[in-house]
Amino acid sequence: MITASIIIALILLFYLLGRAADLTIHHIRLVAERLGIKIFFLGVLLGLFTSLPEIAISINSAIDDVMPIAVGNLLGGIVVLFSLILGLSAILNRKIVATEKIFSLFLIFLYILLPLFFSLDHSLGFLEGLVLVLLYFCLLFYLYWQHRSQATSGGIVIRQRQVLLDVFLVIFGLTLILLLSNIIIRLTQVLLSQWTISPFIVGLLLFSLGTNLPEIIVTFRSWRQQIKDLSLSNLLGSGMANPLILGILAFSRPLTITADFSFYLLLFFVLAIFALILVFYRTGRRLTQNEGVVLVVAYILFITSQAILLILSVINL
DSSP: OOHHHHOOOOHHHHHHHHHHHHHHHHHHHHHHHHHTHEEEHHHHHHHHTTHHHHHHHHHHHHHHOOHHHHHHHHHHHHHHHIIIIIIHHHHHHHEEEOOSSSHHHHHHHHHHHHHHHHHGGGGGGGHHHHHHHHHHHHHHHHHHHHTSSSSSOOOOOOHHHHHHHHHHHHHHHHHHHHHHHHHHHHHHHHHHHHOOOHHOOOOOOIIITTTTTHHHHHHHHHHHOOOOHHHHHHHHHHHHHHHHHHHHHHHOOOOOOOOHHHHHHHHHHHHHHHHHHHHHHHHSSSSEEHHHHHHHHHHHHHHHHHHHHHHHHHHHH
């Protein structure tokens, strides 16, 4: 009975976390648009801000000494972003036309893969963390330089009072995100004390979906407003943010990675998904509805395979 109540509470808390992040992102975007930030680069920056739940979960995981949850959440989030959410975005928009050069896309994917490759020796240390942080800013500068001549996102006239209100709501949203993520971590600790489940798996399957609710919300909002560039660039920005957060965590304290069969399965699916996207991209520099379906199916296969491994491990125990 207690377990069921905790699960229901976690679902509700993840929903509230997504709404709080959406509130924060919306008002950050208003300020950014007033500054005339280019639409693609705005999406990349929003991608970083939509990762606020991951950042908050990581901070609270570090405080409560359950880092495997944060690691599983950040690595699993890569699959959620580029299979489930990107696939849904392609299905909803019927097609996604990409303006990125394939070399730029390849660089982004290579950067996102780095923490997985670094983790093959079962750890992420100070040096790997430093590399991930530095490469993030190098890649960010490169993307900004690539889109320096692109049209701006369109200025919005915002009065000083409105700006102050936006800033207040951003601070309120950030506070709410930190508070909710702290409660989520503490409830998860209670759940883990009752079940013999790896915290890494919990982060990989449950948290990776829950903390990416802002990206799902932005995807549906972009679809309704017919802003397809924002949807794609937002996902790329979110994907880039995950290695950055891992890098900051590893930079501050070494992370132990359990490179078991579940981890290698994760690596296989990430490589397969990135390969599929690059192949789809070369056929007209766009993602069609059918290709979106393929990506969503890839996510279902990933979840199914990880769930089977989880069930087998519980049975063996």
